[in-house]
Structures are given as C-alpha cells and as structure tokens.
Amino acid sequence: MLAGALVTRGLWPDPAGRALGLNPDDQALDEWFLAYATRAYRGDFAFVTGALNAPEGVNILGNASLIGLGLLFAPLTLAFGAPVTFAVVTGFNLAANGAGWYLLFARTAGLHRIAALVGGAFCGFAPGMVSQSNGHLHMTAAWLAPPIVWCVVMLAREQRRAVRRGLLLGGLAAAQFFLGEEVLFLTVITLGLFCLAFAATARPALRTVLPTLGTGLGVALAVVVALLAYPLWVQFRGPQSASGGVFGPAFFSADLKSFTAISPLSLAGGESAAQLASGPAEYTSFFGAPVLVVVLGATVWMWRRPSVVACTVVSIVLFALSLGPHIVVGHHRTDQRGPYALLDGLPVFEWALPARFALAAIPLLAFVVAQVVHAALTQTETLKLLVPVAVTASLVPLAPLPLPTVPRAPVPKFFTEGYWRGCAPRDGTIVPVPLPDSQDPQAMRWAAATGVAFATPQGWFIGPYGDGGHAAVGIFPRPTSRLLQRAAVNGTAPALTDADRVALRRDIAYWHASCFVLADGQKGAGALKSTLDALLGPGERVADVWIWRAPR
Incomplete structure (x- = not known):
C-alpha cells in the first residue's frame, strides 16, 4: 500500500482540488461513476440510468462504469467524496495486484519469498499498470485475476473438490466482470493460451486432468451464465446499448519499438518514448530491453520447465496480438498485417483495444523472472548473487514515478x-x-x-x-x-x-x-x-x- 500511496502522492494534498495531469477527463468520468454507485445504498441503482445524458440516459454496462469498485468503496465515497475514493482506489489497485500475485507465486507456485516478491512487485507496478492508472481504474482493478488463476491451477493439479472450486471460479469471474470486464476478457484469453501451450510442452496425463478440470470449468460456466445473463443482455441488447467498438484498433495498437522502450512514467524513462503510444494511459508494452533480455535468458536456462516455456510462448503471442491489424514501427505504419487482423471485427474483440493484450503478458513475464530468481537462490551457489543482481538491475529503470497531477477548479x-x-x-x-x-x-x-x-x-x-x-x-x-x-x-x-x-x-x-x-x-x-x-x-x-x- 505504501508503494501505491507514493505513486498517487500528487493527489493527496487536496484530492478534490487536484487531478491527474495526463488524463483529467477520465478522472472526472470515474468520479461520476463512483458517486453514482452510492445510490445503490438507498435502493436507487440501475444498469440504465437517466442521471447522465438526461432524459435518454446511459447504459452503465456499455461503459467502463466501475460498478464493483463503486459498490465496494461506497462507504468511503459517502463519507469523504468521490475524489478521495478515486485517489484511494488508484493506489489500492496497484498494491492489491502486487499482493495477489505475490501470494500466488509464493504459496501456489512454491517460489522463494524473495522471488515471489520480485514477481509480485512487477505485476503490481509494471509500466503498463502504472500507465493505466491514469484514469483507467477498470483496467487496474485486476486483483481477482490471481484467485481466478489459482482456481484453474488447483482444478488441474488436484482431482477433487471440482464442484466447490468451480463454484468459486464462477463467482470470481462474475465479480471480475463488474470490477473490469476487459480484465476478465484478457484473463480468459491468456489462461486459455497458457493451458494450450503448457499441454503441448508438458504433455500431462490428460485422462487424470481433464475430468476434474472439465467439471470445474463446466460448473464455473453455469455460475457465470446464471449471474451474468441479464447484465450481458442489458449491455448488448438493452436500452441505450450500442453495437461496434468506438475506438479504432489501428490507433490503439502497440508500436513494435515500444517493447524495448522505457515508459516516460518510469525512473529511467524519457518523454521521447511517449510518441510510441496512443496516449499516456496506454504505455502498455513499455517493458524495456533489459527485462526482455532477462526473460529470454531465463527461458533458455530453464527450457526444461514447461511452465516457464509456456509463459514465454504465450507472452510472444500476446505481444503479436497487441501490434494490431497492421504493424507499426517507430510511429510508422507498415503494410505488414499483424495477427490481430484475423480477429478484427469479431464479436467481443471489436470492443477490445489491441495494445492492451500486452498487459496480459505482465504476470507471465513476472513468473519467468520470479522463477529464475528462485532457481538462483535455491539451486546454485555460483549464481545465487549474480542472477538476483541482474534481475534487479533490469527492473530498477522501470520503477514508477509519482503520477503527474495538476490543480483543478473546485466544485462550486x-x-x-x-x-x-x-x-x-x-x-x-x-x-x-x-x-x-x-x-x-x-x-x-x-x-x-x-x-x-x-x-x-x-x-x-x-x-x-x-x-x-x-x-x-x-x-x-x-x-x-x-x-x-x-x-x-x-x-x-x-x-x-x-x-x-x-x-x-x-x-x-x-x-x-x-x-x-x-x-x-x-x-x-x-x-x-x-x-x-x-x-x-x-x-x-x-x-x-x-x-x-x-x-x-
């Protein structure tokens, strides 16, 4: 939480009188959604409301409406106002993401605590997540992703409690829908790709894995359908619903050069790199060359570990998808079509922004980095110091700076x-x-x-x-x-x-x-x-x- 508070420290002197300097308009929208959620506490909340765009109204589910965050933090909003809640949630999301992945790496993957801490910190405060903190709380509210992954891992690992874990998985997925639907979409896509890559690499005994995994996933799907059938109908077919994506995938695509660049919001970043993204809230692919070199080296060293190889392979696939329908190099659009072109215009995908596929690679890269630190600390004396130092050296340049803030006019x-x-x-x-x-x-x-x-x-x-x-x-x-x-x-x-x-x-x-x-x-x-x-x-x-x- 301390790290989250440091990133958002510019808001704290006066949350109502300060705004995110790089995206104050989305902050105003987020604060309206957080305040609207408090109406649920007086029994006056609906998925379609005339409180905005009166009298026709707005389909809340068709927007990044922060329903889950708004309901969860409504007592804070009622007590101190939406600007305070916005500042708290901005830092909380980053810290909660890091804590969730740390617990998964340490307890489920059994990694050394130092290795798990390195991986968790990267998950919580990677440049892409810090960038999305500029007014995209629905994208940083990803702290249910680790429990979702845990459910799938346990279904595959243990041949028992399939129904119970399926119920939990379905409930978590439904909850994530209301926290951030796009995060749920990316999590499902990434989990599916990882399972395929892991199965191809490890070649597990499917006869022992599939019955429990299939039962659990079936139960989870039934729960999701039961809980989300009506909200999904409202979102796509209800009043004020809209078809098609509003943001062009060609504009919100990752530049090939951005993967080796350092985010302007990071310690070693520079403003010149900003031109490689569509905006300061979309530095999703700014991993930096040192981190990519570490991941590549770790994969080569641990090529016999299916989980590491699967993470690296899926990360490459996600990177490729984030390039959008046409590959852009150095802010120059080429004629080379990217893999995303095969998905462009498909239902659901038309609402997704290609560049954000790179966000889904953050936990995968973090796991590879954590695995190599774990291996160095537990399996070799000669690399016990060298590898952690090399990993730290690659991550320090990505350390987040406080989000820029500016004064704003007070509410009358x-x-x-x-x-x-x-x-x-x-x-x-x-x-x-x-x-x-x-x-x-x-x-x-x-x-x-x-x-x-x-x-x-x-x-x-x-x-x-x-x-x-x-x-x-x-x-x-x-x-x-x-x-x-x-x-x-x-x-x-x-x-x-x-x-x-x-x-x-x-x-x-x-x-x-x-x-x-x-x-x-x-x-x-x-x-x-x-x-x-x-x-x-x-x-x-x-x-x-x-x-x-x-x-x-």
Whole structure:
C-alpha cells in the first residue's frame, strides 16, 4: 500500500482540488461513476440510468462504469467524496495486484519469498499498470485475476473438490466482470493460451486432468451464465446499448519499438518514448530491453520447465496480438498485417483495444523472472548473487514515478453545500453552462459531489449515437447546447434570434430542466451570462454561481 500511496502522492494534498495531469477527463468520468454507485445504498441503482445524458440516459454496462469498485468503496465515497475514493482506489489497485500475485507465486507456485516478491512487485507496478492508472481504474482493478488463476491451477493439479472450486471460479469471474470486464476478457484469453501451450510442452496425463478440470470449468460456466445473463443482455441488447467498438484498433495498437522502450512514467524513462503510444494511459508494452533480455535468458536456462516455456510462448503471442491489424514501427505504419487482423471485427474483440493484450503478458513475464530468481537462490551457489543482481538491475529503470497531477477548479459551494436543492428537486435536471461533453466533462463533477442526486444532460460516455446506432462517444448536442458552446469558445455573446428562443423552450422541455447553472471562473463566463440573461432574464446569484430558473 505504501508503494501505491507514493505513486498517487500528487493527489493527496487536496484530492478534490487536484487531478491527474495526463488524463483529467477520465478522472472526472470515474468520479461520476463512483458517486453514482452510492445510490445503490438507498435502493436507487440501475444498469440504465437517466442521471447522465438526461432524459435518454446511459447504459452503465456499455461503459467502463466501475460498478464493483463503486459498490465496494461506497462507504468511503459517502463519507469523504468521490475524489478521495478515486485517489484511494488508484493506489489500492496497484498494491492489491502486487499482493495477489505475490501470494500466488509464493504459496501456489512454491517460489522463494524473495522471488515471489520480485514477481509480485512487477505485476503490481509494471509500466503498463502504472500507465493505466491514469484514469483507467477498470483496467487496474485486476486483483481477482490471481484467485481466478489459482482456481484453474488447483482444478488441474488436484482431482477433487471440482464442484466447490468451480463454484468459486464462477463467482470470481462474475465479480471480475463488474470490477473490469476487459480484465476478465484478457484473463480468459491468456489462461486459455497458457493451458494450450503448457499441454503441448508438458504433455500431462490428460485422462487424470481433464475430468476434474472439465467439471470445474463446466460448473464455473453455469455460475457465470446464471449471474451474468441479464447484465450481458442489458449491455448488448438493452436500452441505450450500442453495437461496434468506438475506438479504432489501428490507433490503439502497440508500436513494435515500444517493447524495448522505457515508459516516460518510469525512473529511467524519457518523454521521447511517449510518441510510441496512443496516449499516456496506454504505455502498455513499455517493458524495456533489459527485462526482455532477462526473460529470454531465463527461458533458455530453464527450457526444461514447461511452465516457464509456456509463459514465454504465450507472452510472444500476446505481444503479436497487441501490434494490431497492421504493424507499426517507430510511429510508422507498415503494410505488414499483424495477427490481430484475423480477429478484427469479431464479436467481443471489436470492443477490445489491441495494445492492451500486452498487459496480459505482465504476470507471465513476472513468473519467468520470479522463477529464475528462485532457481538462483535455491539451486546454485555460483549464481545465487549474480542472477538476483541482474534481475534487479533490469527492473530498477522501470520503477514508477509519482503520477503527474495538476490543480483543478473546485466544485462550486452551490453543490457541495446543498444550495442546489433550492434550484431543482431531487432527481431533477440541472443544466451546467456550458454542457459537459467528451472535450470537457468537468461539470459532471458537480453531480458527483452530491452523490448524483440530480440529472445532467449530455456528458462523456459511450452510447448508440453513431451511424446506424453504432457506438459513439457522447451525443449530437442540441441547439441550445451548441449556442452556449459557441459563446464559451468565442468569448462573445452571439446575436439571438426568435429561432434560438424557440429552440431553448424545446430543449428545456426535452431535458425536463429545472435550472441552468454557471460557475465562477468558467471560460467565457461573461459571454455565457449575457447570453442566458438575454434568453431567460437576469440571472440570480446563489452562493458562488449564477442560476436561471427554467420557465414552466
């Protein structure tokens, strides 16, 4: 936990007034989801909600909605607010990942504690996981992956308790679905590939393994179907569901050169490497040349160990998949198609980002590294010191730096101190000025500060607003939203027409809006106030905001 706190230390002086400098918008979205989950504690939670994108709503399951994390940490959110929960969960996920893999390596694999500690630390704080901590809590919430792996290992290792372990495995898989669905997807893919590679390498007595393993996996599948059939229907066929992936696989693919590069978020990293990824939250394949050399050397040394060989082989497959439909070298797209091209467009895969397949290789590489340290410590005197020193030397450059943070505007007292209740009823609609969207979702924090006690039009989310109902980020803004956005961007109040006033009345009725709110310090605040004064009459000063009550 100390290491997790050090990585997130930039948020701790003032969680509400600090934001992740590399991805503040996803942080605002995460905080809204964490706050929305607290509604479950008053019996008012649904997979499709009109609290965002009012009145049409948002399909929570079609977004990285942090349902599991939100419910688990809801008491903390209720007590201290979503920004504090966000800071805690960001560090907690990294530390819990490391602890989970340490226990698996030490107790299940029987590795030396020092070796298990090295492997666990790499799993928790590898550059890819630290990078994903920039607002992608659904990707770093992978601490149920080690128990899932343990269940599969025990089903294959012991010919007993198949039903009991199958029930546990199914429950863990269902829980991981709500923590992070993409993590569950990557875990299943990786486990399947590992089992195939291990079987081809070790050639175990399938007659003794398959009955127990098959029974356990069958029970687990039955549990998963029973628990997730309805949520999956809602996600893919329910209201506000969307077909197709919204993020292009060609853009979110790993650059071939990135595998030997050091992440800019690591101790030995440099900013020049940043161009090898689609963004600072996607340094998924930045393992560094020293670590890859250690893994290669360890595999050669321990080539008789099927588990080591299988881990290395599957890592190479995952690396290949992470390259996307076309291989990119040094930020240059080549004509060479990658293995992912065979999967591109398939159901489920269309939602996955190719670069994140490299994340699934982290525990595999960690196991190989831990195995070589274990072998050196327990089996040879000549390499007892040399190998751990070499491994440490390869890992030190990857040590994580604290996540960069920046100041952010505080949520107005109008919301934090409850003045909003005089503006709108509970679950009524308050229109932030200008309205939040994917370019600037910070106004979503206003509702989050109240436990999402009122609805917000528009917002930053994935919904069925692309061509033919396909997935898209956000919606087409309504006329009044476009008008206010122009005023904010240009800094001057636009000339108003009767058509603008008619559109305003229609938009108020559509949103079921109770009032409009303009916070101090908003970009173009003078132009926005003049525009709304002209549309709705003089604004009313309440606490630290201007409000305009919607006419009825």
